[in-house]
Amino acid sequence: MKSNPWLAPYLIGNSPDRYVQLEHRAVAQSIKGESIAARAEVLRAQMREVFLCGDQTSLLLDQLLAIGEGHALTHYGSSQQVLGALYRQNPWGDGAQPALMLTGLAGTGKTQLMQAMRCLLGARVGCVDLPGHRNLEIQPAWFMSLREGNTLNSLLGPWVIPNRTSSEGVEISKKKDLKQAHLLQLARRVSRRDGVCIIFLDEFQFITNSPQANALAMTLLLQLLSVGPRVIYVANYSLVRRLMNRRQEDRHRVLVNHLELQPDAMDSADFLNYIRELTRIAPADFRFEPQVVASLLHRYTYGIKRAVVELLVSAWTHGKIHRGAQADVTESDLKAAYASSGYMPFRSDVEALWRHSVGDKNINPDLLNPLRFETPESNVVVAQAAINDFNRRVNERHVEGMLTSSEREVLSKLAPSRKASPSVGKVRRLPVGAASKESLLDVFSRLGDDL
Template sequence: MIEIMRTRFDGLLDIEHIRKKVTIRPEPVGDIDHLPPMLAAHFLEMTLRRIFLPNQFSLELIAELVGKAAAHSALRSTSEQVFVKEMYYPTPVETFPICLTGLAGVGKSATIEALLRALPGPAEFKIDHCMTSLTAESHWYASAKGKSSGKQLLADFLGIEPTTRENAASLQSRAQQQANMRGISLAILEEMQHLTPGKGVALTTDFLLTMSGIGLPMVYVSNFSLGHKLLQRNQEDTQRLVAQPRVMWPDAPESTVWADFIDACIAASAGRVRSERKVFSHEIYRGTYGLKRAAIHLIVQAYVQARSQNRNYIELGDIHAAYISSAYYSYRIDVEELERIAIKQKTKRYDLLCPFGTPTRSNVVQFIRTERDNRVAQAAFKCALTAEERETHKSLKLDTDMKAQAPKRPKRKPLGKPTSDDLGNAFTNFFDNNQDD
């Protein structure tokens, strides 16, 4: 029955099979218009967040990791004798993990969730060496959240309490034995951003070296800022931990994947978008830089804006109002900085700059430059208008650029210095009111 360790990955490497396995198109949100606006927006957001349409990068990464897991499983189970030997005397192997990195909200965690769906589930098998059946598991998913050291990570994997009597090397050897006995063929480490603050990158390095020391093919999720910190480590660390980066970028604005994502959002909203699809897609990309998390948040805030206007459907103006709203402020400053980076390739925001020198896609840069040129042309046009023409232009509501500077709130006139009569009247009113009480 050891053959199950080699055959459990059969048919899982095909790209089209992976696409069908991981794609999620949720059912439309349903009747939410009778709910309070914020509660309705919450249900809409929950529905939109379930959408997952893999792009070519995600499909190829998933196929690569499933293939590495299949190769590792086959190597450890060429025969029952080899499998039993690895249970007790694991072969020391040094692995170089894959670093999945990209901008926040680009879809890294969603890709990891898709990878978990693509991997085979638990399967029972029996060998002559053991009296009872064993359960083969395809992967070990570990979270750095709430962990204080790599030793605690290993202890959690083994299901024991970490003690000072057993060092990390002993725990690592036991983890190797457990991984081989359970048929684990891939390690996935996520939520690195939740590591204990104040310990710098040393704790992150400890986690990664501990995981890679088990000898499993491994992938970990990293943001750009962590990548910059890891590249500042010593050579022996960087060559092990960041030697295989996989940089995930947003989809191109004219790509089929982005258009399919917008169509899926419109379908999931149950027809609550009343705008021409191509224009709607263009405006969403302008306001989000193609980041899926930002796009969902912008659509949800647009629905909130629509409800504030006593409408149950989203118009293009709602997207513009949502973009300049306070609820979208944190996304807006990131998007506008990313546009500057795409053109200048310089910034002080290391969380937005790729640490591996990968330039922004040329079609995205062209999109941003075209948008900038359009805004410059519109600004020049408005500056050339007379005062009367500007008023006419405003009355016709032709200026619908959501990235134009929002009008400043007019200042109230100062109250001025009170006179003696004003102070006397105020005191009399105050005294009379207190007398009534």
């Protein structure tokens, strides 16, 4: 069977090492120099370059490629289908698929994931010959960043206007911006001709937090959706929350489908491998075994990659300042770095996330995915916490019951004041019919309060 050249860029196989060529491994080096601050900057820059394709990252890459594969199967099933579309007024048809959002906490590696996709699909540009059309370019995806501007001309122009950029992406000629209607029509034709199945949009944080920015973000997304390829955009939770305040029909177009890049779990191989790779940059300074400090590092960073890098760099700096240029980084340096004023922005978020994980609802909403419902795993955490608290109170009652009257009187003076509670038990009525998990947990919690 003859291969489909428009479909081929998105087919990667299922080998465990299918993305190994995208990884950026550590390069061991001796960081020298008289200035500790300058050497710390070098270390930070090297650590931020590290990118590993663990289980979660590989799964997300698979899902992103599947979006392109599905669009190619729909619109590039045969040469005749492609040729017919080239001469239509609306080459992609009348329907438009909703956008897909990649979200997650700041610092988890969303932009690195986009860079990996750019590296992968950028290496798969090809050509195809069709009747009457020779050397048609196949460009699997367009990559855009709001860092480069927030207008349609700044985003689409480099892809659809000839000679706007060189092959290295450097602007080599100034052209007058096209009118929006003309630019969109041109983008539809060029993207259909070039086999573009995905438009990636990154760096939405460059849109400000004003109400006008919310409208601008939605307008940009809807305009890009009208081009024809699938749109995949990157957004932090704060933007997601703002977009949820838009009209219903807009929310359906940009919030229905989403993927989430979560911090690495404490017991995951991905987290341990990431620590191991970071410490390989300066092996003469990081002599501890990664598995020994993994639990502590995760407790101090919540598994957020940007926080891990900052904590390790701060610990390295602390060791060098207090014990000399030849000092190794120790666990005490990690603790000092965590308590430092420089780590405070990360520390406040990490502590808030940990408190929330055990039931505290008082948390900055920008740290939570507003589209994610409570998972069964989090229910287990809440239930286990309730069970432990329940058992502790039962044990306290048993101990108090074994005391003499004089011992009980002394204990009552030492213990903190407590609200008076009835000596007889209370009967809590369960709701009639099927009970939800939430209602059972609530009844259990109230039952524990009465002991």
